[in-house]
Amino acid sequence: MTQSTEVQWSNEERGIAETALKKAYDREVKTLMEGIRKQISLLSVPDDVWQLHDLLSAKRHDIDGKYDHREASLLFTLSRLVKDGLLEVSELEGLAADKQAKVKILTRM
Amino acid sequence: MTQSTEVQWSNEERGIAETALKKAYDREVKTLMEGIRKQISLLSVPDDVWQLHDLLSAKRHDIDGKYDHREASLLFTLSRLVKDGLLEVSELEGLAADKQAKVKILTRM
Numbered sequence: 001m002t003q004s005t006e007v008q009w010s011n012e013e014r015g016i017a018e019t020a021l022k023k024a025y026d027r028e029v030k031t032l033m034e035g036i037r038k039q040i041s042l043l044s045v046p047d048d049v050w051q052l053h054d055l056l057s058a059k060r061h062d063i064d065g066k067y068d069h070r071e072a073s074l075l076f077t078l079s080r081l082v083k084d085g086l087l088e089v090s091e092l093e094g095l096a097a098d099k100q101a102k103v104k105i106l107t108r109m
Numbered sequence: 110m111t112q113s114t115e116v117q118w119s120n121e122e123r124g125i126a127e128t129a130l131k132k133a134y135d136r137e138v139k140t141l142m143e144g145i146r147k148q149i150s151l152l153s154v155p156d157d158v159w160q161l162h163d164l165l166s167a168k169r170h171d172i173d174g175k176y177d178h179r180e181a182s183l184l185f186t187l188s189r190l191v192k193d194g195l196l197e198v199s200e201l202e203g204l205a206a207d208k209q210a211k212v213k214i215l216t217r218m
Binding site: 029033036 | 138152158165166169
């Protein structure tokens with residue numbers, strides 16, 4: 001029998017992670033909204049509308065896959081968000097030291 | 110042998126139809142742009158962005174199917190555009206009288 005290497009999450013830690021994910025998500029969508037507003041002001045020919053649609057489709061697909069909050073994925077999710085500049089490591093305070101360390105290592109990969 | 114009932118289009122008529130389609134398309138996309146601008150000004154929560162994306166996806170799908178300019182479909186395409194208020198029958202002047210009459214009949218269906 002192999003030993004499980006799954007990271008264990010306390011309720012408090014899950015709460016911290018969920019709050020961090022929510023913050024990153026709100027920031028990402030806010031930036032997206034600003035991008036859309038800029039693009040809208042430049043709309044002139046019909047193709048611009050479809051380009052905006054393409055951008056939104058790509059962003060939605062990206063975001064849908066990115067905020068994976070299953071426990072087995074959480075450390076990867078959080079580190080990607082830090083890497084993308086959507087989260088600060090300091091916003092993960094309260095997670096066990098080994099989790100914070102793993103996130104830091106993953107962001108450097 | 111069955112007789113072909115396909116409508117025949119002269120080059121001049123095709124030109125008139127293509128110009129009419131282009132006008133309708135430009136009008137439809139212009140209206141869509143105005144709708145997007147309004148919706149953008151109301152963007153506040155993240156879900157608003159995805160609602161905008163849903164609207165654009167639906168519109169694109171609708172428009173992609175609507176401007177069918179194959180000769181066999183042209184009279185149906187034109188009559189639908191008249192029905193939708195995107196074309197005036199007067200913009201089809203120059204088409205043979207029987208074609209104009211068919212479009213008028215189809216718009217009432």
